[in-house]
Amino acid sequence: MERVGEKSRKEKRKEARLAKQKNRFLSWVHHQGGKTKKKASLDSKPQTEDVVLEKKSKKKLESLKKRKGGSEGKLKTKFQEFLEMETGKGMVSAEDDLEMERRLAKKLKVKNGKLRGPDDELNILLEGAPSFPDSMVGDDTDIDDEAEEDYGNGKESVSDCGNGKESVLTGKKKHKRKKSSVSSLKQLEGEVAVEVPMEDTEMDSGDAEQLDTSDEKEPHVEETAVDSRVKYVAPHLRAQANAESEELSQVRRRVRGLLNRLSESNVESITEEMATLFRSVSRSVGCQIIGQEIVASCSGGPRSNEQYAAVFATFVAGLACLVGIDFSAKLLSSLAKSFEDEYLKEDGLSLRNLTLLLSYMCIFDVCASDLIYDLLSMLTKRLTELDVSTILTILQCCGMKLRSDDPTAMKDFVLGIQNRVNELKSLSERKENGKSNINSKRMEFMLETICDIKNNKKRPNEATAHHIRMKKWLQKLRAEDVVLRGLKWSKLLDPDKKGQWWLSGDVAPSTDNVEDVAMTINKEVLEAQKLVHLAAAQRMNTDLRRAIFCIIMSGEDYIDAFEKLLRLDLSGKQDREIMRVLVDCCLQEKVFNKYYTVLASKLCSHDKNHKFSLQYCLWDHFKELESMELNRSMNLAKFVAEMLSTFLLSLAILKTVDLTNPAQLTPKRIMHLRMLFEAVFENSDALVWNIFTRIAGLPELEMLRSSLVFFIKQYVVAANSGKSIAGKFKIAKKALDNVAGVLM
Incomplete structure (x- = not known):
């Protein structure tokens, strides 16, 4: 219970709220009283201001009276004082007048009545000034009379300035006083418009500062209002800024910010953000802006290391997977142009940065190795010091990958560069006092690197352990599907390439060989028609099966056929037809062709659905073995x-075939399975061990393992008296018992 006499919490809060409201009311009353006092003071202030201004205007008028020259009280201008100082107060002759004009022209830099140099409008300023004879004869009485009249008007204007002080109280006091004082002085001087010296006029400090600033300004200078929202743009970027719209400039700044934050840890997130930004603009603009910024970051930056180039190459490969292969193709074209420009400038630092980026783009499967080989062959023909440095950078970065991709091309490159080095050495020996332009130590180091690559010796700096995570990420994106193949260095530099030049093969031909092109097109049309008729003869009864048949049979190699099959963009269950058509084409061949197995392996590694389709297709053919022709x-x-x-595939595919039932083992089935196992036993012992070990540890395949041992022993080993088949059977039998699954 609460104590008697104490206030409750609710009452205390109510009292505090009432006290707060009372304080607010008292503060409002105090504020209103202050405003009335301030208003009364402002009403009384203009009267004192008028008195002060009248005193100042009287002082100005007294100073102007002191400046009157002669007994007649004529006002002397600054121009007249200058003439008296130069020639004296007496009359001058015509010769003196001409001499004086010549000296004035020399001092004022006047030639033929015009000022030399830029026109500062001084002629306009002195247009109304009286000449020297007029001022000496006495024709300036009218001017003096006008000056005196203006002097009276000046009084009125000065006094009027004191009466109009309501605008001064609004915050423009100094501006109004300056304007009134300058206007009164101009009226006193007349058309000559000569300003009063500061030492003769008694002004306050504020008037003096304002008048000084007005006197220092030249007549031809015009002040323009500066918008505070306009940002400063560097001179070397103004042309680019004027050419682009504000939207594109914002996109470029956003791209530059993302590239500045790019690193190995955030390359996935940065690539996804860049892909989103790429889709917000047109494809051509996105490819151009992002490509320019990437090339500028590499060529214009400091000396970059291999890690820096690897991250950028990973970014390019990932973005090509997300937005399309055209992005990487246009980027390679921009990189090639920048490479040639920097080569002409002999900028070794930029060349090394661009070479590292190109090499790692080859490592991360943005471009194929044939493009690098084409660049190496071009550098080998020149083989200057800059070329040697570039070749050395390429070989140190991706030399081993080039060797593994195409050993024949690497052999040709090694022979070509050895012949070129021998030629240069012979030319340098023939010269008496001449020296080769190539650094001998760098040349020797390059040759040592080539020998190490030729002998399959890895260099220490070729360890790519820190790139494993980025490569795994690119494997998830299937970067191997967007590799640019068949590109040449000359094609990248060709300004006349049109369309999808990265897919269309050679560049568009010139008008000289139009007939050859027409004949080639006719041949291709005839071949296409033959393929269509052949597809109909092979019972390709749908448009989809005919299209797949023509692609498989017309492909230049398995890569070309694989890429064309991917471009079909089949939906739903239509992709099942690919494996069925492929197996059917393989069985129709008179002689077995490994082209179909390589293409099938590529498709199965790309998508597991093709692997399942292949298994069901083979099971259907196993059911038809009794009625199948021997060649098929x-x-x-x-x-x-x-x-x-x-x-x-594993041997588990044979689980649908009963290998122990004599009723099922007809002569045709036995012949087919004998050919199958004999072809398997033609491989090495380690490969045979691994093939049979794959089904060793699975309990559900126990019946299959026993049936395989029975069939091979009964029909394969017994039918072949050679020791090789018996030895391979022993290895296969031990492999089937290898429950641990140890591979050789």
């Missing part, structure tokens, strides 16, 4: 053996 059966056996050797 042999091609099928070799096809399955090749797929087992590449580990894309």
Whole structure:
């Protein structure tokens, strides 16, 4: 219970609220009283201001009276004082007048009546000034009379300035006083418009400062209002800023900010943000802006290391996967142009940065190795000191990858550069006092690097352990599907390339070989028509099957056919037709062709759905072995053996075939399975071990393992008297018992 006499919490809060309201009311009353006092003071202030201004105007008039010259009280201008100082107060002759004009022209830099140099409008300023004879004869009485009249008007104007002080109280006091004083002085001087010296006029400090600032300004200078919202733009960026709109400038700033924050830890997030920004503008603008900023960051920056180039190459590969292959193609074109420009400037630092970026773009599968080989062959033909440095950078960065991608091209490059070095050495020996332009130590180091690559010796700086995470991320994005193949360095530099030049092969031909192009097109049309008829003969009864058939049979290689099949963009269950058409084409061949197995392996590694489609397709063909022709059966056996050797399929595919039932083992089935196992046993012992080990540790395949041992022993080993088949069977039998799954 609460104590008696104490206030409750509710009452205390009520009292505090009432006290607060009372304080607010008292403060408002105090504020209103202050405003009335301030208003009364302001009403009384103009009277004192008028008195002060009248005193100042009287002082100005007295000073002007002192400046009157002669007994007649004529006002002498500054121009007249200058003439008296130069020539004296007496009359002058015409010769003196001409001499005086010549000296004035020399001092004022007047030639032929015009000022030399830029026109500062001094002629306009002196247009109304009287000449020297007029001022000496006495014709300036009218001017003096006008000056005296203006002097009276000046009084009125000065006094009027004191009466109009309501505008002064609004915050423009100094501006009004300056304007009134200057206008009164101009009226006193007349058309000559000569200003009163500061030492003769008694003004306060505020008037003096305002008048000084007005006197120092030249007549031809015009002040323009500066907008505070306008940002400063550097001179070397003004042309670019004027050419681009504000929206594109914002996009460029956003791209530059993202690239500045790019690192190995945030390359995934930065790439996704850049892809979103890329989709917000047109494709051509996005490719241009992002490509320019990437090339500028690499070529114009400081000396970059390999990690820096690797991160940028990963970014380019990831963005190409997200937005399209055209982005990486246009970026390579911009990089090639920048490379040639920096080469002409002989900028070794920028060349090294661009070379590192290009090399890592090859490592991360943005471009194929044939483009790098084409660049190396071009550098080998010149082989200057700058070329040697560039070749050395490429070989140190991606030399081993170039060797593994195309050993034949690497061999040709090594032979070509050795021949070129021998030629340069022979030319330098023939010169008596001449020296080679190539640094001998750098040349020797380059040759040592080439020998190490040729002998398959890895250099210490080629360890790519820190790139594993970025490569795994690119594998998830399937970066190998957007590799640019068939590009040449000359094609990147060609300004006349049009359309999808990165896919269309060679550049558009000139008018000289139009007939050859027409003949080529006719041949291609005839070949396409033959393929269509052949597809109809092979029972390709739908448009989709005919299209797949023509792509597989007309592909230049398995990569070309694979990329064209991906461009079909099949939806739903239509992709199942690819494997069925591929297997059917393989069985129709007179002689087995490994082209189909390589293409099938590429498709299965790209998408697991193709692997399942292939399994069901093979099971359907196993059911037709009894009615299948011998040639088709042999091609099928070799096809399955090749797929087992590449580990894309396992021996579990034979679980639908009963290998122990004599009723099922007809002569055609036995012949087919014998060819299958004989083709498997043609591989090495380690490969045979690994093929049979894949089904060793699975309990559900126990029946399959026992049936395989029975069939191979009964029908394969017994039919072949050679020791090689028996030895491979022993290895296969031990592998089937390898429950631990240890591979060789």
